[in-house]
Amino acid sequence: MKQDYVLHLADTHLILGQRLGEWCGHNVVLEQDIAMSNIALDLLGQCRSLYQYAAELGGNKQTEDQLAFLRGERQYKNHLLVEQPNGDFAFTIARQFFFDVYHQLLCEELVKCSDKQLQAIAEKSLKEVRYHLTWSSEWMIRLGDGTTESHQRLQTAVNELWMWTHELTTTASYEEALDVPRPSDFKAAWHAKVSAILKEATLEIPAESTKQAGGKEGVHTEHLGFILSEMQMMQRTYPGMTW
Amino acid sequence: MVTTEQIWKLLNDVADPEIPVLSVLDLGIVRDVNVSGDKVRITITPTYSGCPAMNTIETDIREKVQGLATVDIITQLSPAWTTDWLTESGKQKLKDYGIAPPVEGGTGMFENPQVSCPRCESANTKMLAQFGSTACKSMYQCQDCFEPFDHFKCHR
Numbered sequence: 001m002k003q004d005y006v007l008h009l010a011d012t013h014l015i016l017g018q019r020l021g022e023w024c025g026h027n028v029v030l031e032q033d034i035a036m037s038n039i040a041l042d043l044l045g046q047c048r049s050l051y052q053y054a055a056e057l058g059g060n061k062q063t064e065d066q067l068a069f070l071r072g073e074r075q076y077k078n079h080l081l082v083e084q085p086n087g088d089f090a091f092t093i094a095r096q097f098f099f100d101v102y103h104q105l106l107c108e109e110l111v112k113c114s115d116k117q118l119q120a121i122a123e124k125s126l127k128e129v130r131y132h133l134t135w136s137s138e139w140m141i142r143l144g145d146g147t148t149e150s151h152q153r154l155q156t157a158v159n160e161l162w163m164w165t166h167e168l169t170t171t172a173s174y175e176e177a178l179d180v181p182r183p184s185d186f187k188a189a190w191h192a193k194v195s196a197i198l199k200e201a202t203l204e205i206p207a208e209s210t211k212q213a214g215g216k217e218g219v220h221t222e223h224l225g226f227i228l229s230e231m232q233m234m235q236r237t238y239p240g241m242t243w
Numbered sequence: 244m245v246t247t248e249q250i251w252k253l254l255n256d257v258a259d260p261e262i263p264v265l266s267v268l269d270l271g272i273v274r275d276v277n278v279s280g281d282k283v284r285i286t287i288t289p290t291y292s293g294c295p296a297m298n299t300i301e302t303d304i305r306e307k308v309q310g311l312a313t314v315d316i317i318t319q320l321s322p323a324w325t326t327d328w329l330t331e332s333g334k335q336k337l338k339d340y341g342i343a344p345p346v347e348g349g350t351g352m353f354e355n356p357q358v359s360c361p362r363c364e365s366a367n368t369k370m371l372a373q374f375g376s377t378a379c380k381s382m383y384q385c386q387d388c389f390e391p392f393d394h395f396k397c398h399r
């Protein structure tokens with residue numbers, strides 16, 4: 001049960017880190033290429049701590065690497081939002097911003113939970129997440145309140161991503177059963193923060209529409225399989241290979 | 244018989260692979276040294292979660308101490324590292340190396356900390372990017388001498 005929860009956290013960090021890493025060497029300007037790679041690196045570092053803990057919870061039958069790279073698609077418990085393809089720069093920024101608001105709220109709650117290891121990981125992550133959120137919020141405002149083109153692109157991204165954001169503040173059965181934060185408890189806080197920035201960015205808050213969820217239970221969009229095949233190709237082709 | 248002092252002294256020669264003018268002691272990442280017989284347990288803490296230098300630092304510590312004792316290195320996450328643990332001499336070494344030491348403040352949106360140029364001391368500087376070549380740095384440029392430089396971010 002607790003391992004499911006820790007894997008859910010780890011998978012979300014891993015997949016978003018992988019998505020951001022796809023920008024490396026392809027970004028619009030060097031400074032932002034470096035920024036996204038740095039954020040990806042923070043997320044990968046945080047997911048390593050989480051996978052190590054998950055391995056420990058599973059009695060070390062699987063290593064952190066096996067957990068990260070050798071499970072099947074239905075075993076991954078990341079949010080659907082983070083597996084969505086990068087799209088254009090605006091799309092990546094909006095996805096990151098929605099996640100960062102959630103991530104900060106989550107870490108602020110996790111530092112108060114009864115599990116010492118999750119507490120320690122959250123305490124460490126929180127300092128890093130603040131930088132991420134400042135960075136993505138600034139870009140939301142810069143693009144939203146920018147040119148006609150940047151405004152329109154970001155509004156499109158916000159509208160298209162909206163249905164995936166619902167899952168960030170849903171509570172899964174394994175969260176109900178553990179002494180861990182219930183994301184549904186910070187749904188209002190997430191909306192308040194997101195709305196404030198969207199407003200400052202002169203963007204419209206999308207109307208309630210279709211809500212997509214299922215990632216936390218292992219039911220994914222078609223995109224996850226492609227990410228996993230890229231990430232797992234070497235280990236599947238040459239099992240047990242090392243550098 | 245190896246002593247705790249000897250180990251601390253050896254650690255003073257283990258450099259941060261990314262900013263080689265700093266030792267691991269200057270960085271404040273060594274949290275504890277425990278000697279018992281010929282066994283040494285060294286507790287370290289990462290600067291940032293994803294700091295790629297941590298593995299190298301661990302190997303370097305192991306190599307330095309190995310001849311004297313059996314080494315056990317423990318990574319501890321909490322309390323989380325903060326730039327307050329940088330030593331005063333560490334901050335001076337950073338500045339001499341051309342990296343501005345951590346300056347507090349300016350953490351909100353569209354705010355930047357007021358960092359002085361490590362080359363000419365001018366306060367007339369501009370942030371170029373919040374993220375730099377490593378997780379712990381941001382990029383600045385001096386508007387008087389035009390030197391681009393790194394700022395070691397204040398991390399609390």
Ligand SMILES: [Zn+2]
Pocket residue numbers: 360361362363364365385386387388389390
């Ligand atoms: Zn200058």
